[in-house]
Amino acid sequence: MALSSSHDRIFLDQVIDHTLVIEKNQLFLAKGDLTTYQLQKERRDTFDKRQNEKTRHELARLKKAALTKENWAKQAERQKQNNAHADKGFIGHRAAKVMKRADHLNKRLQAEIKTKEQQLKNIETSATLSLNYQRSQKKTLITAKDLTLAYPAKELFSKLNFTVSTGQIVVLKGANGRGKSSLFQALLGQTELIQQGSLTLATKRFSLLKQDLSENTGTLAAFAQKHALDYTLFLTLLKKLGIPRQTFATKIEQMSQGQQKKVALACVLATPAELYLLDEPLNYLDTFNQDQLLELFATVHPTMLVIEHDQNFITKLADQIIKL
Incomplete structure (x- = not known):
């Protein structure tokens, strides 16, 4: 067994049969040459991007639901405060029930949101560079x-x-x-x-x-x-x-x-x-x-x-x- 460290793609494709890559969040060992690893990574990244898109849609739905439950509790509290001459005991009891239910649902939603956020894949990408090129008028x-x-x-x-x-x-x-x-x-x-x-x-x-x-x-x-x-x-x-x-x-x-x-x-x-x-x-x-x-x-x-x-x-x- 021999270890080779190089950035020359063609050389690596000619001599290696396994690729050990330091990715952003992990050490990844792939069977095959560098080109094989890159094809595998492209497939992994494509799959992860699709999963991320699904997860983001689900996160948006959960956050919207959490906001709705939070608004329930606020509305119940406002109703209690604005009915100064009503039966305080009845309104207070009803508001407390609504607020307790909203709080329980919101905690559950926040836990789901946290889980979904952890499921988002941190995909390694290369940022696009810029060049301060000024094309000459000379031939x-x-x-x-x-x-x-x-x-x-x-x-x-x-x-x-x-x-x-x-x-x-x-x-x-x-x-x-x-x-x-x-x-x-x-x-x-x-x-x-x-x-x-x-x-x-x-x-x-x-x-x-x-x-x-x-x-x-x-x-x-x-x-x-x-x-x-x-x-x-x-x-x-x-x-x-x-x-x-x-x-x-x-x-x-x-x-x-x-x-x-x-x-x-x-x-x-x-x-x-x-x-x-x-x-x-x-x-x-x-x-x-x-x-x-x-x-x-x-x-x-x-x-x-x-x-x-x-x-x-x-x-x-x-x-x-x-x-x-």
Whole structure:
């Protein structure tokens, strides 16, 4: 028996025969690969949603009945108070009987309501993310012509030609050390590598996600101010990505790697941009967060140059693949 921990769906489907998942309220073991588990979860969630709908209808009926019984008691009490010249003993006795009966029925209804509320399933869902994307009026945002990048003793790649047009999602692929991150650095003029040919970035309104998160430090408020972010939007995105509110007081460098990645992602999503430069955005993210990003990018389809190895991401989103 072997244990494997990974967020690569295709890899997991190829090697595992049981899936142990930490769900919101339980630890769930499913026989089969990740895709099998996800299909099972979809069926469970669909059934639970139908049961929730039935339970909510029943709760509405019970609460309406409870309100009616409560109104009985109030009406009886008002009748007693408003009949100052009537037989107090008779009215008081009748009111007491009505109030006692209403109180008994209401207690029973409240017990049923409590039981029904406990039967509601807490279904785990992924919140929908937003993107501060501003589509450029320019046709092409990145152009590489006969581009060569090299160290003094090693060439990374040569004679590379490609364009990134507005509205395109372009994926950079290649083995580690082939120059994918270096191309990003060259694009931003931040590399000391030897460069031949031309590489043009036609916008200053871009949002960058780096692999190295060590520069992200301090409080969330200071980080948001440094990056000129809408603080409310920034915190909203963090919450949707699954960071609990109590963590908001934690300094970024003291967070887990997954949480630090979510801080960087929230910054990228909140930044107004015509172009997104993302270096391995799925690293450190679980499948729920990956689905959130996939849904967001598939819906908005922003202009993007992305370094990513995840085949599921590439298959679903890439308009063009550049291999180094």
